Amino acid sequence: MSKTHEQFKCELELKNPLVILIGKYTKATDYVKVKCSRCNNIWEAKAYSLLQGRACPKCRVIRGIENNKGKTHKKTHDEFQKELKQINNGVTLLSEYKSHHDFVLCKCNRCENEWEVKAYSLLQGHGCPKCAKSGTSFMEQFLYLSLARIIGNDEVLSRDRKTIGMELDIYIPKYNFALEPGNWNLHKNNIERDRIKREKCSDKNIDLITIYDMFPKNSLKPFDKNCYIFTDDLNKMDHVYLKQLVKELCNKYSILNNLSEEDYITIENEAYENSKSMTHDIFCKRMSEVHPNIQVIDKYVNSNKRIKVKCNICGFEWSGVPFNMLAGDGCRKCGTKKAHEKFLKEKDCLINELKNINPDIEIIGEYTGRHSKIKTRCKICGFEWDPVVSSLLRGSSHKNSKSMHNSLKGLSSIVYF
Numbered sequence: 001m002s003k004t005h006e007q008f009k010c011e012l013e014l015k016n017p018l019v020i021l022i023g024k025y026t027k028a029t030d031y032v033k034v035k036c037s038r039c040n041n042i043w044e045a046k047a048y049s050l051l052q053g054r055a056c057p058k059c060r061v062i063r064g065i066e067n068n069k070g071k072t073h074k075k076t077h078d079e080f081q082k083e084l085k086q087i088n089n090g091v092t093l094l095s096e097y098k099s100h101h102d103f104v105l106c107k108c109n110r111c112e113n114e115w116e117v118k119a120y121s122l123l124q125g126h127g128c129p130k131c132a133k134s135g136t137s138f139m140e141q142f143l144y145l146s147l148a149r150i151i152g153n154d155e156v157l158s159r160d161r162k163t164i165g166m167e168l169d170i171y172i173p174k175y176n177f178a179l180e181p182g183n184w185n186l187h188k189n190n191i192e193r194d195r196i197k198r199e200k201c202s203d204k205n206i207d208l209i210t211i212y213d214m215f216p217k218n219s220l221k222p223f224d225k226n227c228y229i230f231t232d233d234l235n236k237m238d239h240v241y242l243k244q245l246v247k248e249l250c251n252k253y254s255i256l257n258n259l260s261e262e263d264y265i266t267i268e269n270e271a272y273e274n275s276k277s278m279t280h281d282i283f284c285k286r287m288s289e290v291h292p293n294i295q296v297i298d299k300y301v302n303s304n305k306r307i308k309v310k311c312n313i314c315g316f317e318w319s320g321v322p323f324n325m326l327a328g329d330g331c332r333k334c335g336t337k338k339a340h341e342k343f344l345k346e347k348d349c350l351i352n353e354l355k356n357i358n359p360d361i362e363i364i365g366e367y368t369g370r371h372s373k374i375k376t377r378c379k380i381c382g383f384e385w386d387p388v389v390s391s392l393l394r395g396s397s398h399k400n401s402k403s404m405h406n407s408l409k410g411l412s413s414i415v416y417f
Contacts, residue, residue: 126328141271
């Protein structure tokens with residue numbers, strides 16, 4: 001006999017109290033409108049699934065915590081901030097922490113640069129992108145500083161990674177265009193990457209303007225639209241082409257350009273300073289701030305040339321990329337050791353959890369992770385199978401376990417394996 005609306009409502013209140021029925025129940029396989037009492041989200045779900053415990057799609061993280069019986073824990077803002085202070089003390093959090101994969105606004109305590117980054121990246125030790133870079137090209141700095149002075153510092157973004165999921169050198173959201181200036185010799189082997197960037201920008205109605213200097217004469221442009229090429233090195237000339245480019249961009253997007261020659265002199269000086277390469281002493285100083293336990297052995301050349309370093313904790317020596325190390329990459333040997341210690345701790349926790357959650361199950365295989373299969377034996381009937389670890393932690397047993405165990409109850413004695 002099918003349930004009435006009132007019967008379904010009463011059963012839902014008992015089995016899934018966080019879900020409020022607001023639509024009319026017809027039958028188990030029909031969709032019914034419900035509301036989440038936590039976040040007020042309204043959605044439609046099949047009636048029978050709600051009685052099985054199906055929760056709000058927007059609260060899956062919370063639901064996951066409940067299902068895992070406390071094995072996982074969603075950090076609060078204060079907990080994240082406390083952990084960030086221990087791991088990445090050079091960064092100050094400016095916005096509210098929501099989850100590991102949400103963006104947070106933060107500020108560098110060294111240079112006061114503000115940027116947005118995914119929260120988990122900060123806990124991996126990744127720091128300020130401005131401090132990590134040894135310096136961008138003069139061309140990029142000149143264009144960025146010119147547009148920032150014309151449009152406003154807050155309107156021009158540098159090294160934006162959030163908009164398309166890839167880095168944009170210069171991005172102006174107000175006018176829906178971005179600039180990717182670079183040396184052709186460095187970009188010619190990455191044209192496919194530049195093309196993907198242009199496609200991603202196009203999907204969001206953003207004009208991506210690619211600018212190549214040192215481009216070979218009589219060669220075809222890689223892109224027909226929004227692609228500027230120069231045969232000279234724009235970092236070393238009198239910058240007349242860069243000024244013309246700024247003027248052309250302003251005309252293209254109807255932006256009032258009131259820069260004077262005095263403004264351009266100031267911009268040139270600042271661009272030279274910002275694009276200046278890092279010295280060995282500055283690199284060592286920044287390394288001591290990011291990695292106080294790593295010693296620099298070789299002479300620093302530039303941000304991309306590998307340099308020999310040594311871990312003072314375990315003595316391991318390796319050649320790392322300076323840019324990556326300043327961005328948070330540390331000793332691989334210490335990292336592997338920490339991961340192994342965490343793994344062993346997780347294995348011990350699994351054994352203890354199974355004693356409480358699934359006491360009739362015995363682990364006989366090697367543990368490789370909560371989402372991997374493991375060789376298991378039933379203590380009641382001796383049946384062996386390979387379930388996923390997480391299913392055991394939810395109380396699951398082997399196939400036909402109930403019927404097999406019930407048949408054993410009729411025997412005079414039960415054999416335990």
